[in-house]
Amino acid sequence: MDQETTFVLLAAGAAVTVAGALGGVARTRAPLAWHAHLPWNGIAFAGVASVLFAAVHLFTLFRPA
Template identity: 70%
Template structure:
């Protein structure tokens, strides 16, 4: 992957994390609404994982060149 793809992956991971956190808060406010049944914790977990992989890859890209 090049640096541009890694930056996009980092941005996508952070966006997924924020959306997952907001969805979790909304689930607590309205537990019987349609959005309460979506897997917000899984989305946040996937976003954190994506952001960590992208950050580690970006660190190695910046260190190498």
């Protein structure tokens, strides 16, 4: 992967993480709504995992050779 792809993955992971966190908050406010049945914890975990992957990959890209 190049730098541009890694930055896109980092931004997408951050957006998914924020969406997962907001979904978890919405689930506690309206526990019987349609969005309360979505796996917000899993969505947030996937976002955090992709952010960590992108961060480690950026570290290896910019590491001095």
